Each structure stands twice: as structure tokens, then as C-alpha cells.
Amino acid sequence: MSFTEQKRAEIEKYILRKIAVDDEKLIEKTMDSFGISITSAKRYLKKMAEEGNVMKQADQACGYALCEETLEECVRIGESGQQEDEIYDRLLREKLSGCGKNAQRIWQYVCVEMLNNALEHSRGTQIRMIVRRNVLYTTVLILDDGVGVFRTLMDYMAGHGWNEPDEKDALVELYKGKITSAASAHSGEGIFFSSKAVDTFAIWSGGKMYKCYGGREHTVLENRLLAYASRFQNIGTLVMMTLENETVRDLAEVFDVFADVDEGLIRTRIPIREACISGEPVARSQARRICRRLEEFKEVILDFDGVEFMGQGFADEIFRVFAAACPGVLLCPVHMEKEVHRMIRHVGRGQLAANVLLEADGMAGA
Numbered sequence: 001m002s003f004t005e006q007k008r009a010e011i012e013k014y015i016l017r018k019i020a021v022d023d024e025k026l027i028e029k030t031m032d033s034f035g036i037s038i039t040s041a042k043r044y045l046k047k048m049a050e051e052g053n054v055m056k057q058a059d060q061a062c063g064y065a066l067c068e069e070t071l072e073e074c075v076r077i078g079e080s081g082q083q084e085d086e087i088y089d090r091l092l093r094e095k096l097s098g099c100g101k102n103a104q105r106i107w108q109y110v111c112v113e114m115l116n117n118a119l120e121h122s123r124g125t126q127i128r129m130i131v132r133r134n135v136l137y138t139t140v141l142i143l144d145d146g147v148g149v150f151r152t153l154m155d156y157m158a159g160h161g162w163n164e165p166d167e168k169d170a171l172v173e174l175y176k177g178k179i180t181s182a183a184s185a186h187s188g189e190g191i192f193f194s195s196k197a198v199d200t201f202a203i204w205s206g207g208k209m210y211k212c213y214g215g216r217e218h219t220v221l222e223n224r225l226l227a228y229a230s231r232f233q234n235i236g237t238l239v240m241m242t243l244e245n246e247t248v249r250d251l252a253e254v255f256d257v258f259a260d261v262d263e264g265l266i267r268t269r270i271p272i273r274e275a276c277i278s279g280e281p282v283a284r285s286q287a288r289r290i291c292r293r294l295e296e297f298k299e300v301i302l303d304f305d306g307v308e309f310m311g312q313g314f315a316d317e318i319f320r321v322f323a324a325a326c327p328g329v330l331l332c333p334v335h336m337e338k339e340v341h342r343m344i345r346h347v348g349r350g351q352l353a354a355n356v357l358l359e360a361d362g363m364a365g366a
Contacts, residue, residue: 008044011036015044016066016136019054024061053135066134071095073129077119077144084115087127092140095131099138100246106197107140107243109251113190114142114239122146124236130228137199139242141228146236148205153179167208172275172289174203174210176268177258178296189265196269197254200242204229211274268294269301272310282311291322294329305335316347323353332357 003011011034018026030041045064048054057065073091075082088111096107118127124146132139146152153170156179162169173179177192195201195212202225203210209225225240232238258267276286294300302318304310323331333344333356344358352358 007034010034011044012048013136015041015048016053019060019062019064019066020134020136022061026062026064066136068132068134071131071133075127075129077122077125077127082119084112084119087115087129088112092129092131095133096138096140098133098245099243102249102251103138103243103245103247106247106249106251107138110194110197110241111140111142113194114241117149117190118142118144118146118237121149121152122236123152128232133245135245137242137244139240141241142239143232144236145234149174149203149210149237150205150208167206168277169289171208171210171277172270173293175270175275176293176297178265178268178293189259192265192268193254193258194241196258197249197251198241198243199247200240202240204238204240205236208277212271263298266297267299267301268297269303271303271305273304273306280309280311281307281314282309284313284317287314287317287322291318294322295326297329299330299332302331302333303335304333304337304340307340308337310340310343312343312347315343319344319352319356320347323356327353327355330355330357 011030014033015026015030018029023029027038027041027045030036030044031038045054049056049064052067054064055067056063075087075091088108092111093108096104099107115127118124122144124144126145128141128143130141130143132141150167150170153173154165154167157165157169157173174191177189191203191210195210199213201212204225225238228240229235229238258265258269260266270290272281272290275290278286281287290302319331319333322329333340336344341358344356345352348356348358
């Protein structure tokens with residue numbers, strides 16, 4: 001069977017993606033997806049290995065790994081000339097120049113934002129930057145030896161109305177956006193927009209993790225981040241970001257989804273599963289943590305991906321109590337299992353508030 005050059009490129013890209021997520025059924029799925037023999041599938045793998053893009057890896061379930069190039073840099077916080085844009089231009093720009101135009105624009109934005117956080121908020125002494133690039137993706141890690149992002153936010157929150165805030169409170173506020181420990185100089189939008197601009201985004205600090213990955217590769221992301229974290233000592237905050245080298249994502253479109261030119265960040269998206277790190281969303285206290293400051297937004301997307309059960313108290317607090325108290329905030333639950341959908345209707349007692357957008361297309365699989 002003879003394929004066009006475009007078809008061969010599609011097969012190779014498919015194989016690379018399966019290797020990236022360590023799919024143990026790599027060969028079988030490639031055969032099924034493109035109608036090729038096991039000999040042909042292995043021939044593609046051999047070709048990519050000869051080109052230096054993949055290599056055999058015994059400890060991978062799929063038997064292969066993407067070949068990676070790793071580059072590291074370190075800077076001291078507080079030294080002259082250590083502005084975030086200067087650090088990026090001097091140490092990172094060239095290392096990311098092999099990516100496509102869209103990816104380069106995104107990398108400049110997210111790296112500068114994360115470097116600024118480390119320089120101005122970490123209270124640390126040094127920043128380490130690691131770039132790991134393969135034929136498909138680039139991963140950038142930015143580490144500091146400061147007090148940690150959650151500790152920094154907790155200190156701020158303790159002085160601004162929160163009663164004995166803990167790391168769970170700080171984590172939820174990061175998901176919402178528009179919170180910063182230096183409100184006079186920052187908008188609190190850097191982490192929020194950066195996490196939406198890349199393919200996967202994670203922050204590890206003090207044993208807690210902030211994750212944004214569009215509902216994909218949950219375990220892979222967590223395992224990789226923890227593997228990186230275990231390699232280093234004295235970590236205050238570790239940020240890991242991954243982006244496809246030839247992404248078609250446009251940075252301006254990312255801002256347009258959540259922000260208004262005149263009003264700034266007006267829309268937020270909260271992943272309920274990650275925001276309720278203590279367990280299933282069942283308690284009113286969990287819901288109140290999520291609802292705090294939501295009146296600052298016009299639209300709140302509540303993402304129930306991965307949530308199989310929601311307690312009556314949790315649902316009532318958000319979809320009846322908060323909805324009634326803040327009629328100007330549109331609540332949009334999405335990716336709901338049937339039980340979650342049913343519980344929201346239950347607490348509405350047959351008549352949900354007008355600002356709760358409960359539609360069938362918000363259900364998982366609908």
C-alpha cells in the first residue's frame with residue numbers, strides 16, 4: 001500500500017503522540033487507525049528512530065520514548081540586569097527558536113510571566129530554568145527556592161479578609177484568577193492566562209499541585225511533574241509548561257475567551273475535581289471556598305469533568321444560595337455526568353435561578 005506524503009506524516013504524528021502519553025497499545029492502535037500491518041507500523045518506528053526522533057525505552061509501557069534535548073540555566077535573584085524580559089532574551093529565546101511562530105509568541109508570554117512571579121514574589125535567591133524539547137513538544141520548567149506560591153498567597157489572604165486560610169484556599173483562588181499578593185503592581189491574571197495558553201500547565205509547591213490540562217492526560221501530567229520535583233532540593237515553587245511545537249493556538253484568542261477589552265478578566269473556569277482536593281464535592285464549605293470572589297466575574301464556567309457524584313449541600317450552596325445572592329453572575333456547569341446534572345436540578349426545586357445555564361450540551365457525552 002502506497003500512502004501520500006501527507007498521509008505518512010499523519011501516521012508519524014499519530015505514533016509520536018501515542019509515545020508521548022506512553023500508550024501501551026501503540027502498535028495495535030496505529031494498525032487499527034490507519035489500516036496498516038504490524039510490519040508497516042514497526043517500519044515507521046524504525047524510520048523515526050533512525051532520524052533521532054524516538055528511541056527504544058524498556059521502562060516505557062509502549063516500549064519507546066521521544067528523544068529529548070535538555071538545556072538548563074540558572075540566575076540569581078536580586079542581581080543587576082535580572083529583569084524577566086532580559087532573562088528571557090538572554091537565556092531562553094534562542095532555545096525556543098525552533099518552535100513555530102505561534103508557539104514562540106506563547107512561550108515568550110508565559111515564560112516572562114512566570115519569571116516575573118519568581119523575581120518579585122518568591123522571596124527566594126535563585127531561579128532555575130530547564131527546557132526539554134523533542135520533535136513534538138517543548139517543556140519548560142521554572143523553579144525557585146522561595147517560600148512557595150501557596151504560602152505567599154496564604155500570607156496575603158490572611159491580611160485581606162480570609163479567616164486562617166490554608167493551601168486549599170490558595171489553590172482555589174489561583175483557579176479563579178484575579179488574585180495577587182501585590183495588587184498595586186499586578187492584576188493577578190498571569191498564572192490564569194498562562195495556564196490556558198499552553199497545552200499542559202502545572203505548579204507544584206509544598207506538596208500541593210495546581211493543574212490545567214484541558215481534561216487530558218491527568219496521570220501522565222502528575223507523574224511527570226512529581227518526577228521533576230523529586231530531582232531537586234529546596235524547591236519553593238516549580239512550574240511546568242508543555243506546548244506543541246507547531247501549535248495553531250493563537251495567544252490573542254486565549255485572551256478573548258476570558259477577557260474584555262474594557263473590563264479585563266470577566267470570565268473564569270474552575271475545574272471542580274481539582275478545586276476540591278480534599279475529596280468529592282459534597283460539603284457546603286467546599287462550595288463556599290469556590291464561591292468566594294465569584295461576584296468579581298460576569299461568567300463562571302464550572303467544569304465537572306471527572307466528577308461522578310456531587311453532594312446536595314455543595315450543589316445547593318452554589319446553584320441556589322450563591323445564584324440567588326449574585327444574579328449578575330452567570331453560572332455555566334459543563335461536562336456533567338447524569339447524577340451531577342440531576343443534583344443541580346434537584347436543588348433548584350424545579351425552578352433554577354435565571355443565571356444558572358443548565359443545558360443538555362453541558363453534560364458529558366451529550
